[in-house]
Amino acid sequence: MKQIILLGDSIRMQYQPAVGRRLADIAEVSGPEENCRWSGYLLNSLRFWLPKMPEPDIVHWNAGIWDMGDDYGEGRHFYPLDLYEETCHRICRVLRKVIRPDLTLVIATSTPTMQADHQDVGLYNEVLRRVAAEEKAVINDLYSVVAPAKETMICEDHIHLSAAGIEAAAEQTAAVLRRILEGKKLD
Numbered sequence: 106m107k108q109i110i111l112l113g114d115s116i117r118m119q120y121q122p123a124v125g126r127r128l129a130d131i132a133e134v135s136g137p138e139e140n141c142r143w144s145g146y147l148l149n150s151l152r153f154w155l156p157k158m159p160e161p162d163i164v165h166w167n168a169g170i171w172d173m174g175d176d177y178g179e180g181r182h183f184y185p186l187d188l189y190e191e192t193c194h195r196i197c198r199v200l201r202k203v204i205r206p207d208l209t210l211v212i213a214t215s216t217p218t219m220q221a222d223h224q225d226v227g228l229y230n231e232v233l234r235r236v237a238a239e240e241k242a243v244i245n246d247l248y249s250v251v252a253p254a255k256e257t258m259i260c261e262d263h264i265h266l267s268a269a270g271i272e273a274a275a276e277q278t279a280a281v282l283r284r285i286l287e288g289k290k291l292d
Contacts, residue, residue, distance in 0.1 A: 123275030143171035169215030
């Protein structure tokens with residue numbers, strides 16, 4: 106049975122069980138029990154999480170919503186774009202160093218929110234696309250799945266996915282991972 110690790114914030118925690126059910130015939134899906142929060146936290150915590158998990162065939166990760174937030178009302182992002190980009194590159198390099206150099210990496214774009222301090226989600230997702238291209242990782246474009254219907258895919262807290270959003274993100278993620286596991290070309 107193939108092994109997939111999902112890393113990411115509370116959005117990942119929402120769709121992970123549904124991804125696991127969709128891939129149960131070909132892979133075991135696991136991830137940390139805790140929220141991976143922002144990119145720096147995810148990077149730092151790899152040393153604690155990975156030894157407790159099975160050796161993966163694929164690691165699918167995301168960080169971004171916490172990074173772009175302005176939780177303290179400072180008029181700035183929690184992680185500015187340049188620091189975010191550097192940290193995302195480091196996540197890829199560390200995963201391949203600690204697990205194996207040819208590890209398949211999938212990077213998910215951040216889903217949209219209806220929070221005012223997340224208006225730069227497009228800029229953060231462009232960083233993820235650039236990092237994926239430079240690190241030879243696959244992009245799982247969750248933003249494009251949720252954005253066209255965000256009024257029904259985002260719940261009343263304006264950040265997390267609704268039931269419909271969870272199903273859409275899980276379907277997209279499982280489809281990307283299945284195509285990789287089956288050796289099919291991604292569009």
